[in-house]
Amino acid sequence: MIVVKDLVRQFKSGDRTIKPVNRVSFGLERGTLASIVGKSGSGKSTLLSLLGALDKPTSGDVVVDGMSLAGLPDGKLTEYRRRDIGFVFQQFNLIPNLSAVDNVMLPIEFAGVRKVARRQRAGELLEQVQLSQDKHGRRVNRLSGGEQQRVAIARALANEPKLILADEPTGNLDEQTGEHIVELLKSLSRDHNTTILVVPHDRGLANKTDRRFRLQQGRLSEETVRGGVRETSLDSEGVPAQAGTAASVGGCAG
Amino acid sequence: MSVLARSVGNAFRNKIRTAAIVAVLAVAIGLALAMLVANQAVAAKVQELNASVGTVLTVNPAGGQGFEGGGEPLTQEQAATAAAVPNVASVVGTKALRLGTETATTSGTNAGRTPPTGPGGGGPGGQSAAAATTSLQAAIDAGTLGNRNGAGGTGTNTGTTGTQTAPAFSLPITATGIGAEVDSTGKALTIIDGTGLGDYSATTGKALLGTTLAEKNGLTVGSTFTINSQAFTVAGTFDSGTAFGNNALYLSLADAQHLAALPGELSSMIVTVDSMENVESTKTALENALGTDKADVTQGQRNLETAASSLNSVKGISLIAFVAALATAGIIILLIMVMLVRERRREIGVLKAIGARNRTIGLQFVLEALVLVALGSTVGAAVASFASGGIASALISSNSATAAAATPRGAGMGGGFPGGAQGGPFSGTTQLLTSVSANASPPVIAAGIAAVFGVAIIGALVPALLTARIRPIEVLRGE
Numbered sequence: 001m002i003v004v005k006d007l008v009r010q011f012k013s014g015d016r017t018i019k020p021v022n023r024v025s026f027g028l029e030r031g032t033l034a035s036i037v038g039k040s041g042s043g044k045s046t047l048l049s050l051l052g053a054l055d056k057p058t059s060g061d062v063v064v065d066g067m068s069l070a071g072l073p074d075g076k077l078t079e080y081r082r083r084d085i086g087f088v089f090q091q092f093n094l095i096p097n098l099s100a101v102d103n104v105m106l107p108i109e110f111a112g113v114r115k116v117a118r119r120q121r122a123g124e125l126l127e128q129v130q131l132s133q134d135k136h137g138r139r140v141n142r143l144s145g146g147e148q149q150r151v152a153i154a155r156a157l158a159n160e161p162k163l164i165l166a167d168e169p170t171g172n173l174d175e176q177t178g179e180h181i182v183e184l185l186k187s188l189s190r191d192h193n194t195t196i197l198v199v200p201h202d203r204g205l206a207n208k209t210d211r212r213f214r215l216q217q218g219r220l221s222e223e224t225v226r227g228g229v230r231e232t233s234l235d236s237e238g239v240p241a242q243a244g245t246a247a248s249v250g251g252c253a254g
Numbered sequence: 255m256s257v258l259a260r261s262v263g264n265a266f267r268n269k270i271r272t273a274a275i276v277a278v279l280a281v282a283i284g285l286a287l288a289m290l291v292a293n294q295a296v297a298a299k300v301q302e303l304n305a306s307v308g309t310v311l312t313v314n315p316a317g318g319q320g321f322e323g324g325g326e327p328l329t330q331e332q333a334a335t336a337a338a339v340p341n342v343a344s345v346v347g348t349k350a351l352r353l354g355t356e357t358a359t360t361s362g363t364n365a366g367r368t369p370p371t372g373p374g375g376g377g378p379g380g381q382s383a384a385a386a387t388t389s390l391q392a393a394i395d396a397g398t399l400g401n402r403n404g405a406g407g408t409g410t411n412t413g414t415t416g417t418q419t420a421p422a423f424s425l426p427i428t429a430t431g432i433g434a435e436v437d438s439t440g441k442a443l444t445i446i447d448g449t450g451l452g453d454y455s456a457t458t459g460k461a462l463l464g465t466t467l468a469e470k471n472g473l474t475v476g477s478t479f480t481i482n483s484q485a486f487t488v489a490g491t492f493d494s495g496t497a498f499g500n501n502a503l504y505l506s507l508a509d510a511q512h513l514a515a516l517p518g519e520l521s522s523m524i525v526t527v528d529s530m531e532n533v534e535s536t537k538t539a540l541e542n543a544l545g546t547d548k549a550d551v552t553q554g555q556r557n558l559e560t561a562a563s564s565l566n567s568v569k570g571i572s573l574i575a576f577v578a579a580l581a582t583a584g585i586i587i588l589l590i591m592v593m594l595v596r597e598r599r600r601e602i603g604v605l606k607a608i609g610a611r612n613r614t615i616g617l618q619f620v621l622e623a624l625v626l627v628a629l630g631s632t633v634g635a636a637v638a639s640f641a642s643g644g645i646a647s648a649l650i651s652s653n654s655a656t657a658a659a660a661t662p663r664g665a666g667m668g669g670g671f672p673g674g675a676q677g678g679p680f681s682g683t684t685q686l687l688t689s690v691s692a693n694a695s696p697p698v699i700a701a702g703i704a705a706v707f708g709v710a711i712i713g714a715l716v717p718a719l720l721t722a723r724i725r726p727i728e729v730l731r732g733e
């Protein structure tokens with residue numbers, strides 16, 4: 001269960017400040033597959049980085065299973081990133097001089113798992129993202145963009161995180177492989193109760209998610225589909241919506 | 255993939271740059287090690303010098319060291335006077351004999367043959383030593399100088415033999431009568447084989463031979479030879495450390511005086527002072543007690559003191575150079591690691607984003623630095639083991655040139671000994687200086703490398719701690 005409360009992240013660029021995330025609040029139940037869409041530069045990556053404790057908010061808080069990130073010391077935040085979060089970066093961010101399997105083994109190593117066990121687990125994960133066996137030992141800077149993306153997804157799944165934050169995870173994949181990854185994410189949320197927040201690169205993936213958010217000028221709104229009609233409700237826009245969100249949070253808590 | 259494996263991998267990420275870094279480190283580390291080796295070698299030599307000559311004074315007959323040919327000989331009574339001077343720990347009298355070899359043609363019929371009496375003892379040492387003949391052959395063939403020196407001494411000999419036109423001349427052998435088991439510099443004799451002479455103040459009919467002299471004549475402990483037709487038994491053999499020193503033999507003082515037919519007469523006295531600090535005052539006291547017109551007191555340390563102090567400055571220089579080179583290696587590591595940390599900011603951000611602890615990342619960088627240092631040390635140690643001998647001798651020769659020039663000629667330890675037997679008056683200092691051998695001994699190299707690693711860890715720690723300040727959000731920054 002993830003609760004986002006009044007989250008604000010502002011940047012200073014020159015003498016003006018921008019707020020790509022401006023008083024965002026929402027809640028996600030465990031096992032939800034959710035998506036965030038928005039124009040380029042609207043703040044999607046910024047929001048994910050706040051949820052994944054890569055960055056600290058200017059104000060507001062993220063509460064994960066009752067644990068507030070705002071009050072945590074750095075050591076605990078590291079542990080949170082290692083144990084609870086799987087991050088798929090928009091730019092993959094693999095370690096270029098390591099092989100595919102070594103990259104996937106990294107988070108498992110940080111979690112203190114023995115070498116044989118982590119090599120086996122890394123191999124299985126690469127199978128799951130359909131990276132052919134002969135490429136497991138290849139250095140990632142000799143892999144194609146799509147192959148690198150799948151290694152990045154496998155690495156995010158390595159420690160069986162509670163929350164997967166995936167920034168355009170299918171952006172470099174062909175339609176068929178992309179479909180497979182979407183199915184993989186869906187099965188994780190369905191069968192493993194993993195909460196997944198994904199920034200889709202096309203409408204197709206967004207339509208397959210349980211909940212759809214839109215980020216616009218720092219504000220988050222949710223699209224709901226009622227009788228085939230798409231409606232947009234802004235969160236924290238006026239008392240009723242906020243109360244509604246709070247109510248839904250309260251309702252899900254039980 | 256462990257942290258270590260990753261560090262090794264990272265160290266070789268850019269091979270050309272790694273080679274350049276290792277080369278620079280190798281120069282600094284190699285220099286540090288060479289300086290340490292030189293320092294150790296010189297320190298050992300200084301200690302040896304101080305130990306051997308630190309508290310010894312030599313008393314010679316007045317004028318005996320000059321070219322004048324000497325004044326009145328020293329006597330047993332003067333030895334007693336010297337022994338009564340405060341702070342004198344011991345006085346050892348010596349009596350030098352110069353032994354000429356009986357020629358081959360006369361050896362069969364040596365009866366009635368007059369011993370060769372060279373004018374003034376021949377050598378530049380000046381003071382005449384009593385001459386005698388022996389059945390022994392010198393172990394060292396005379397060089398040009400020796401032949402020239404010896405020519406006067408054997409002049410009569412050539413004439414008497416007639417048939418022998420140009421006999422091969424070898425250096426005279428020095429026989430020294432000693433009042434205790436010490437060599438002519440006051441240092442205890444190193445007996446290799448057999449025993450000492452026992453009572454050095456009595457006539458024993460025994461002798462101690464230098465190793466090369468014994469070898470040359472095929473003598474071992476128990477063998478006999480003659481001096482002035484008197485038989486002597488080899489009681490033992492000694493090693494003085496130099497070829498010249500080993501072409502000598504020692505008798506008891508009484509035997510030597512008896513052979514020279516000069517009982518109670520001494521060539522020189524070796525006075526040992528109880529402590530270093532008292533050497534200067536005791537020298538003055540001895541001069542007063544014996545009279546400067548009768549005896550010359552020389553401080554064995556004098557000429558060597560200059561040598562020791564020049565060696566000490568070499569020691570200081572090499573120590574400073576070692577520390578400087580070590581610090582340079584540390585700074586090189588520091589700068590390189592700071593550069594690498596800056597370069598890999600984003601990657602460090604990635605590691606943090608996927609849950610790496612600060613200490614894991616810090617350790618990875620320290621290990622990477624150590625891999626580079628290990629490579630630099632390997633190359634550096636190889637460089638040092640080739641270069642340290644050269645560096646040490648370059649350091650010493652440039653520093654001792656002035657010291658050696660300042661050493662007064664003719665004030666050598668040999669004193670009254672004919673030129674050559676003790677290595678010449680001047681060669682003592684030079685020989686001591688050049689005999690500093692800077693061998694790259696494994697324990698010294700190991701200690702040096704340990705110091706290098708210590709400095710490298712300190713150098714790498716700063717950048718490693720800097721990685722803790724890099725925030726995981728760096729991953730989202732463009733490259």
Ligand SMILES: Nc1ncnc2c1ncn2[C@@H]1O[C@H](COP(=O)(O)OP(=O)(O)OP(=O)(O)O)[C@@H](O)[C@H]1O
Nearest residue numbers: 011012013020038039040041042043044045046047
């Ligand atoms: N460290 C920073 N300093 C200043 N401005 C920043 C910083 N990080 C992000 N921004 C700005 O915040 C805004 C949101 O950036 P963000 O990367 O979250 O957008 P995005 O929605 O992920 O875009 P895209 O779809 O192109 O990935 C952008 O205008 C960006 O320039």
Ligand SMILES: [Mg+2]
Nearest residue numbers: 044045090167
């Ligand atoms: Mg983005």
